[in-house]
Amino acid sequence: MKRDWKDFQLYVITGENYHPGRPVTDVMEQALLGGADVVQLRSKDAPKRELLAQAYALRELTRRYGVPLIVNDHIDIALAVEADGVHLGQEDLPLAEARSILGPGKIIGISTHSIGQALEAQAAGADYIGVGPVYPTGTKPGRKAVTTSYVKEAAGQVAIPFVAIGGITLDNVDDVLEAGARRICAVSAVVGSEDAAGTCRAFLHKIRAKQTEAAPAAAIEVRLNGRPERTTSRSVAEMIGQLGLAGKRIVVEMNGAIVAREAWETTKIEEGAALELVHFVGGG
Amino acid sequence: MTDWKRPGDPLVIGGKRLLSRLFLGTGRFPSPAVLQQALAASGSEVVTFAVRRVNLDEVEDDSVLQHFADRELTYLPNTSGAANADEAVRIAMLARAAGLGSWIKVEISANSRTLLPDPVETLKATERLVKEGFTVLPYTSDDPILCKRLEEAGASAVMPGGAPIGTGLGILNPYNIGLIAEEAGVPIIVDAGIGSAVDVVQALELGASGILVNTPVAKAQDPAAMAAAMRMAVEAGRLAYLAGRIPKKRYASASSMEEGVSKPTIQAAGTKDNPAYAGAAPAAGAGLPAAAAERGV
Numbered sequence: 001m002k003r004d005w006k007d008f009q010l011y012v013i014t015g016e017n018y019h020p021g022r023p024v025t026d027v028m029e030q031a032l033l034g035g036a037d038v039v040q041l042r043s044k045d046a047p048k049r050e051l052l053a054q055a056y057a058l059r060e061l062t063r064r065y066g067v068p069l070i071v072n073d074h075i076d077i078a079l080a081v082e083a084d085g086v087h088l089g090q091e092d093l094p095l096a097e098a099r100s101i102l103g104p105g106k107i108i109g110i111s112t113h114s115i116g117q118a119l120e121a122q123a124a125g126a127d128y129i130g131v132g133p134v135y136p137t138g139t140k141p142g143r144k145a146v147t148t149s150y151v152k153e154a155a156g157q158v159a160i161p162f163v164a165i166g167g168i169t170l171d172n173v174d175d176v177l178e179a180g181a182r183r184i185c186a187v188s189a190v191v192g193s194e195d196a197a198g199t200c201r202a203f204l205h206k207i208r209a210k211q212t213e214a215a216p217a218a219a220i221e222v223r224l225n226g227r228p229e230r231t232t233s234r235s236v237a238e239m240i241g242q243l244g245l246a247g248k249r250i251v252v253e254m255n256g257a258i259v260a261r262e263a264w265e266t267t268k269i270e271e272g273a274a275l276e277l278v279h280f281v282g283g284g
Numbered sequence: 285m286t287d288w289k290r291p292g293d294p295l296v297i298g299g300k301r302l303l304s305r306l307f308l309g310t311g312r313f314p315s316p317a318v319l320q321q322a323l324a325a326s327g328s329e330v331v332t333f334a335v336r337r338v339n340l341d342e343v344e345d346d347s348v349l350q351h352f353a354d355r356e357l358t359y360l361p362n363t364s365g366a367a368n369a370d371e372a373v374r375i376a377m378l379a380r381a382a383g384l385g386s387w388i389k390v391e392i393s394a395n396s397r398t399l400l401p402d403p404v405e406t407l408k409a410t411e412r413l414v415k416e417g418f419t420v421l422p423y424t425s426d427d428p429i430l431c432k433r434l435e436e437a438g439a440s441a442v443m444p445g446g447a448p449i450g451t452g453l454g455i456l457n458p459y460n461i462g463l464i465a466e467e468a469g470v471p472i473i474v475d476a477g478i479g480s481a482v483d484v485v486q487a488l489e490l491g492a493s494g495i496l497v498n499t500p501v502a503k504a505q506d507p508a509a510m511a512a513a514m515r516m517a518v519e520a521g522r523l524a525y526l527a528g529r530i531p532k533k534r535y536a537s538a539s540s541m542e543e544g545v546s547k548p549t550i551q552a553a554g555t556k557d558n559p560a561y562a563g564a565a566p567a568a569g570a571g572l573p574a575a576a577a578e579r580g581v
Contacts, residue, residue, distance in 0.1 A: 063353075066350065225337045243338075245338065249347050251382045258378060258381040277337065279335075279338050279347040280334070280336075280349050280382070281311075281336045282309075282319070282348045283309060283310060283332065283333050283334025283364055284309025284311050284362070284364075284476075284496070284497075284498030
């Protein structure tokens, strides 16, 4: 029922120093409300007990939103709080060791800074890789930026999901997407923002706009929640996925008839179809 | 101390036993976290919410349901936004298709300023949804005959409004609510218009079986505390109803028996310092010597 985590588009990492005085869970809840679809807990300097407490809190939060929680570096904390996976750097425990501890069911992400490292991680069984830092960033001071040319290489050669990371903001994300990234990771641009939810929405808007632009050829015209839209989706399931709604509890009505969830995959969308997507919101 | 609790007093709607008589609406809370706190404090087992088009510009604006994932609740989706029976039936079908169970709160407003329920369309929708196998709880005006008609149409509970939605005016027509409750063969849940705990107690004392609140909790300065107050008010009102209130009377009737009233026997003369009768003087302790004298101390 839940959306495949690999379809993620916006990966948000915690960065407490960017929001002094606001609890990390509040900021991350805003990010989740804004549509972040992976959350990573990262804190290089926090005492381990504090990190564990944060991990428990974020586990509860991300579970509520149906979003994977990834723990940076600390495999033990990831296991303790039943996180969905870990993210490891080039100097951390080798992938094979981490996999033997975590088992096959957990997500393992690897930071890579060159196409060589990317292909190595892919071959070793990484579930996704980080590609960066695309731009110089305060979260990794001293690390040389890989620029969008590595993003371009990754887009051409890497088969597993890759997420562009490092200094990406709403001002430069278009260039990163232009270079071929389909997944974006942001830290300071999101958690350092007064309106984390709005910033996430703006990122997702740009990511999705790029995708639509990339596949305009076979678009058909439909009516979606009362307004005309062009879509390349051919089935209800595909459309729901493209809209980023796959994990959500929604109901679909097409041409006046409810489409049962089990039938989303096999229900074709024809030119001119009228679709209504509804969900449940607060009310008395 | 006697135990006043009555464990054998559940509210049964559509075959479901509910220990809480307080239904909570989920709109207009300042944040999901506050909603969660209020829900916990209310002890409610039934929550209501609305069915809406997904906002495709802000897809992230996700369903309220995710916040209930850990709780055992009965869902009562409502048809708010429906302007007639056809629209209400469609919304009910959509809600049921989501696998939320088959309870539905029929809510059909035809006037955007008062949001008062449309009685004719509400009755039509109730009839149709009962035939479709729903457990139907129509929100309706406080008209005793209409409430009876809704019951006859197969409503599992009837929900007359105390006052227009969100006004907090309390129960504008206690006579009608009392009459509706007295005549009802199904539970009467007073919905809409509640302002604070006092209105809840009144509704329950009038014989209502339960209450649905949203705005007075969500918009209270401390929603969780107000939710707790509502819970206690429901208990107090229900208990008072079961306990049986005294009839209202025009004149006093003493609560102490009249025989053996203690009357002072010493007619103390006024002095310069204490000119009045000592027993009636306002000075602290002035009555004591007289009373003590009477008891022979």
